Amino acid sequence: MLPFFLRRAFSSVIVIFCVISITFVLARITPGGPFDTDKVVSDQVMKAKLARYHLDGTVSQQYFAYISAIAQLDLGVSTKYRDWRVSELLQQKLPNSFVLGALAFVIASCAGVFLGSLAAMKKDTWIDRSAMFGALLSISIPSFISGPFLIAIFALWLGWLPVGGWGTVSQMILPALCLAAPYIAYVARLMRNSLLDVLKSDFLRTARAKGLTETQAVARHAVKVAILPVITFLGPLAAHLLTGSMIVESVFNISGAGMIFVNSIQNRDVFVLCGAVIVYCVLLVLFNLFVDVMYTLLDKRIKLYA
Amino acid sequence: MPEAAAQASIARPDGWQVLQRNRAALIALGFLVVLSLVAIVVPMLLPEDLKLTSSNSFVPPSAAHFLGTDVNGQDMLYRLLSGARVSLGVGLVGALISLVIGTLYGMISGYVGGRIDGVMMRTVEVLQSVPRILFIMILIAALDDYVKEWIDGWRLAAQARNWADLAKTISDVKAYSKVLVMIVSLGLVEWLTMARIVRGQVLVLREMTFVTASRAMGQSSWGVLRRHLLPNLSTIILTYLTLTIPAVILDESFLSFLGLGIEDPAASWGSLLKDGAQVINPLESKWWLLVFPALLMSASLLALNFLGDGLRDAFDPKSGD
Numbered sequence: 001m002l003p004f005f006l007r008r009a010f011s012s013v014i015v016i017f018c019v020i021s022i023t024f025v026l027a028r029i030t031p032g033g034p035f036d037t038d039k040v041v042s043d044q045v046m047k048a049k050l051a052r053y054h055l056d057g058t059v060s061q062q063y064f065a066y067i068s069a070i071a072q073l074d075l076g077v078s079t080k081y082r083d084w085r086v087s088e089l090l091q092q093k094l095p096n097s098f099v100l101g102a103l104a105f106v107i108a109s110c111a112g113v114f115l116g117s118l119a120a121m122k123k124d125t126w127i128d129r130s131a132m133f134g135a136l137l138s139i140s141i142p143s144f145i146s147g148p149f150l151i152a153i154f155a156l157w158l159g160w161l162p163v164g165g166w167g168t169v170s171q172m173i174l175p176a177l178c179l180a181a182p183y184i185a186y187v188a189r190l191m192r193n194s195l196l197d198v199l200k201s202d203f204l205r206t207a208r209a210k211g212l213t214e215t216q217a218v219a220r221h222a223v224k225v226a227i228l229p230v231i232t233f234l235g236p237l238a239a240h241l242l243t244g245s246m247i248v249e250s251v252f253n254i255s256g257a258g259m260i261f262v263n264s265i266q267n268r269d270v271f272v273l274c275g276a277v278i279v280y281c282v283l284l285v286l287f288n289l290f291v292d293v294m295y296t297l298l299d300k301r302i303k304l305y306a
Numbered sequence: 307m308p309e310a311a312a313q314a315s316i317a318r319p320d321g322w323q324v325l326q327r328n329r330a331a332l333i334a335l336g337f338l339v340v341l342s343l344v345a346i347v348v349p350m351l352l353p354e355d356l357k358l359t360s361s362n363s364f365v366p367p368s369a370a371h372f373l374g375t376d377v378n379g380q381d382m383l384y385r386l387l388s389g390a391r392v393s394l395g396v397g398l399v400g401a402l403i404s405l406v407i408g409t410l411y412g413m414i415s416g417y418v419g420g421r422i423d424g425v426m427m428r429t430v431e432v433l434q435s436v437p438r439i440l441f442i443m444i445l446i447a448a449l450d451d452y453v454k455e456w457i458d459g460w461r462l463a464a465q466a467r468n469w470a471d472l473a474k475t476i477s478d479v480k481a482y483s484k485v486l487v488m489i490v491s492l493g494l495v496e497w498l499t500m501a502r503i504v505r506g507q508v509l510v511l512r513e514m515t516f517v518t519a520s521r522a523m524g525q526s527s528w529g530v531l532r533r534h535l536l537p538n539l540s541t542i543i544l545t546y547l548t549l550t551i552p553a554v555i556l557d558e559s560f561l562s563f564l565g566l567g568i569e570d571p572a573a574s575w576g577s578l579l580k581d582g583a584q585v586i587n588p589l590e591s592k593w594w595l596l597v598f599p600a601l602l603m604s605a606s607l608l609a610l611n612f613l614g615d616g617l618r619d620a621f622d623p624k625s626g627d
């Protein structure tokens with residue numbers, strides 16, 4: 001177990017390091033700096049401004065200054081929002097995105113597993129067909145289409161739920177549904193295919209032979225094995241939900257981390273940009289690690305190899 | 307064993323036959339062909355004055371404007387179809403770029419094998435663990451200004467030589483520079499799945515006797531790849547091309563919706579939806595700005611997904627999801 005974690009931690013650090021390097025260099029070689037305005041600014045003033053953030057000198061000098069700051073766990077200061085540290089900005093905005101992502105994650109995994117199992121057990125009936133058509137439909141409708149429609153129907157027309165904002169439970173329902181919808185479909189399709197394979201296996205025949213009903217056999221034995229491919233998908237899913245929330249945040253007017261990212265690119269706010277990228281990568285690495293550990297817990301045959 | 311294999315190949319119908327029996331996939335294919343033709347031809351036939359901006363903004367659907375007009379008084383039908391051109395075009399060309407990169411990468415990785423294969427596949431895994439959409443955004447921001455400056459350089463060069471027509475054409479093209487940037491950036495990011503699938507197939511194919519025979523007859527590695535492996539890969543490449551197109555279209559409209567992609571005067575489904583989503587309000591609903599792009603885009607993505615799933619069932623039955 002321990003060598004596995006050490007090796008994993010090592011390769012994760014390398015991945016994150018590469019991503020930070022590429023992001024920083026790309027952001028700095030891009031034309032246009034963080035302090036460019038329409039006003040004419042004298043070279044001296046511009047130099048002083050850049051120097052204050054260690055953004056003067058060659059790109060490699062800037063890069064090493066940034067990396068050494070990162071090594072000391074200092075994410076730097078925003079160049080756009082004065083007197084804001086990147087860590088403070090993230091701390092303020094991340095919780096909203098986390099709650100939204102977590103809600104969507106729970107909805108997507110529970111509804112997906114349930115619908116997928118149902119479709120597999122009722123294979124080739126109208127339940128199966130309509131569930132799979134619905135899945136393809138919801139994969140084909142991106143959140144920036146479903147979002148405005150959900151608002152138009154449930155908020156404006158029926159008036160059941162608020163249009164936007166964040167804080168109360170009723171404000172969370174529509175964004176979470178909108179974010180989860182395509183992933184319910186992905187999970188349901190995965191679950192259906194994997195359960196169909198498992199239903200043919202010997203141990204399920206044994207379970208039926210000893211007198212379990214089909215539902216009992218599936219619930220007690222088959223789901224545990226069939227869910228493994230779904231769990232592999234949950235790692236990337238978690239990361240998708242966090243990045244995908246950008247659209248939902250903008251449609252439902254939620255102040256979250258997704259908008260920080262978009263704005264930091266437009267403002268050339270290089271430290272905020274890199275900070276957000278680091279957060280996403282660290283989360284992704286953690287989720288994937290979690291997935292591998294879950295695997296061994298669910299299927300005792302799988303061992304973690306270093 | 308060889309007999310069993312031969313029997314299996316007889317029992318399993320040819321992929322094209324499977325596809326022909328899949329009615330949903332055929333309808334989807336027909337829809338896409340018709341849509342592409344309409345998107346190419348109809349904007350050319352529309353009267354010129356419909357295409358220009360006018361003072362008649364937000365006219366509801368009527369006889370003069372079948373789908374109404376937008377904020378600038380432009381006809382929505384024209385905007386929608388030119389948006390379809392851009393979205394489908396970006397999807398197709400972006401997917402083709404990713405196809406070329408992914409196929410070459412996967413073929414080399416699978417055929418050469420050994421340590422090089424290990425390094426190449428590890429690289430793909432690393433790239434796959436990078437949040438893709440974030441990377442596209444950074445790439446677009448980085449490329450956009452370069453391309454704009456580059457096109458501007460050409461325009462100034464044309465002006466300096468007093469080629470007014472050429473200068474005007476170039477400045478018209480500049481409005482579409484973002485399209486070029488999007489195509490390249492998306493193509494550069496979307497090839498990872500293709501590379502993995504192709505490599506997996508090459509690993510199987512390269513052990514086949516006809517490859518050994520070809521090598522024994524002195525065919526070069528490149529010749530084997532081109533003459534023997536590529537034809538055998540063609541259906542699987544076609545399948546994943548069809549599945550990559552909707553992914554690229556989705557990414558494009560995602561970015562355009564956030565205002566990072568296609569900008570006015572050019573239009574794409576994403577940028578039209580952005581405009582449509584901004585005007586929904588309880589007092590005066592301008593539903594036509596939202597409903598028509600949403601319908602057309604969802605129908606196209608659904609058709610592409612149906613076709614892609616159909617192709618995958620036909621040519622890659624084992625892969626599932």
